[in-house]
Amino acid sequence: MSLHPEPISPVPSQTAKVARAAFPKGNIYLQIRDTLGSIYLDEDFDHLFSVKGQPARCPWRLALICIMQYMENLSDRQAAEAVRGRIDWKYALSLHARR
Template sequence: MPRSLAIGIRKVLGALFTDEDFAGAFPDRGRPAISPGALASVSVPQYAEGLCDRHGADHVRARMDWTFLSGLELDDPGFDFTVLGDFSSRLHARAGRASPGGGAGPAAGGRAAASQWPAAHRFHACAGCCAR
């Protein structure tokens, strides 16, 4: 097993999420600036390591293993940390409108709906530097 959790996840499981998993959460016209599948993939090690959105976005910019896990090009400049919070809020709002038993987004592929994710996942600031 690789030393990096992110590389281990990608090598064993492949791409965790695709943009199609989140098609219902985004408008039909146009295309999101950042891949929803990549944002969802970043949220996995972010949650596992207990990082706030700011640190999660910093890891994508600074660590090749996180960029690899997300499926972004290795020279991708990354994204602003607020994008992770906006993405999470959109998923939770969408999950709140989903029909009972119907699920939304990733739930259609057998993965847990955003409403079933631990509430701790939705932290936009952590104790310490991000809270300032």
């Protein structure tokens, strides 16, 4: 796999709107994103990838998911479900809220 670093996109407006409505007082993941932006950048992982091969998906997201998974003591399956279903995780990861 190869890495083609991309800038981290801002939190999608619909995701931000839903997250702010769901957590009017905020929560840890909204605070992490608002205070630190993304803790990691793709460039932080550049040395781990080959210059050839299929492009990798945003390694900064995987790193942040691993930290969030550890914080909540979740299994891999539970963490994957949290990425799919929790608006606070989507906010931290700059993912679109699904209707």
